[in-house]
Amino acid sequence: MLFNQNLDELIKARRSIRMFTTEMPVKQDIEAIVHAGTLAPFAGLANTGRDGRKFFIVSRNNPLLIQLSNVVKNRASIIAEQLKFQMNSNPLLQTQGQGFLKRLEMTAQKGPLGIGSAPYYIVVAEKRGIPDVQHQSIAYCMENMWLKATSLGLGFHLVSITTQMEQDNEFCNLLNIPIGEYRLDGCAIGYPAQNPPQPDRATVEEVSTWYF
Ligand SMILES: Cc1cc2nc3c(=O)[nH]c(=O)nc-3n(C[C@H](O)[C@H](O)[C@H](O)COP(=O)(O)O)c2cc1C
Numbered sequence: 278m279l280f281n282q283n284l285d286e287l288i289k290a291r292r293s294i295r296m297f298t299t300e301m302p303v304k305q306d307i308e309a310i311v312h313a314g315t316l317a318p319f320a321g322l323a324n325t326g327r328d329g330r331k332f333f334i335v336s337r338n339n340p341l342l343i344q345l346s347n348v349v350k351n352r353a354s355i356i357a358e359q360l361k362f363q364m365n366s367n368p369l370l371q372t373q374g375q376g377f378l379k380r381l382e383m384t385a386q387k388g389p390l391g392i393g394s395a396p397y398y399i400v401v402a403e404k405r406g407i408p409d410v411q412h413q414s415i416a417y418c419m420e421n422m423w424l425k426a427t428s429l430g431l432g433f434h435l436v437s438i439t440t441q442m443e444q445d446n447e448f449c450n451l452l453n454i455p456i457g458e459y460r461l462d463g464c465a466i467g468y469p470a471q472n473p474p475q476p477d478r479a480t481v482e483e484v485s486t487w488y489f
Pocket of ligand 1: 294436473
């Protein structure tokens with residue numbers, strides 16, 4: 278019963294934290310978060326076992342962080358140009374793509390949020406397989422890490438531009454992984470410098486259709 282209540286509180290407490298203090302989380306906490314990630318489910322048919330999922334933990338103190346940030350910045354600029362080109366000939370994309378385009382342009386100008394603005398940037402890589410379900414798999418891993426970070430009093434946000442770096446030669450070289458062989462996603466972790474208000478969530482009644 279106590280376990281159930283704690284879990285409910287933890288799930289409710291999980292938020293996207295996008296502003297961090299300068300304090301560095303201790304290595305043991307980051308290890309515990311990565312450990313939670315290793316416990317997340319994976320697709321048995323597609324996963325290649327122990328070698329299947331990798332974690333690249335880059336601290337703000339390592340020069341690699343600024344290198345990764347610059348590479349992501351350049352990639353964001355390229356994707357923004359490609360998206361603008363596609364939007365010109367696709368009216369649906371023109372309306373629906375505006376938000377993403379704005380985010381890409383901001384990233385291309387100011388650098389990616391979470392890579393440098395947080396004490397830690399973590400890239401999770403999962404070896405591609407058949408079926409191609411590694412992004413789903415990484416999402417479960419991220420959720421485990423997110424909940425663990427929350428339980429330790431740490432802030433977390435997704436850095437999903439990382440998914441766009443799978444085919445980027447420089448990014449993969451910097452992490453020493455073969456280009457195109459891994460699905461990627463990323464997150465930022467540090468001590469929260471904000472306490473965002475509770476968002477308006479739908480009630481169970483509003484979103485459920487029951488078939489008794
Ligand atoms: C697939 C996916 C990608 C996301 N990408 C980002 C991201 O790149 N940066 C970010 O700050 N938040 C990202 N988010 C977080 C959402 O914006 C956030 O979860 C949502 O606004 C609800 O807020 P909460 O996490 O505080 O509950 C992403 C969420 C999902 C599900």
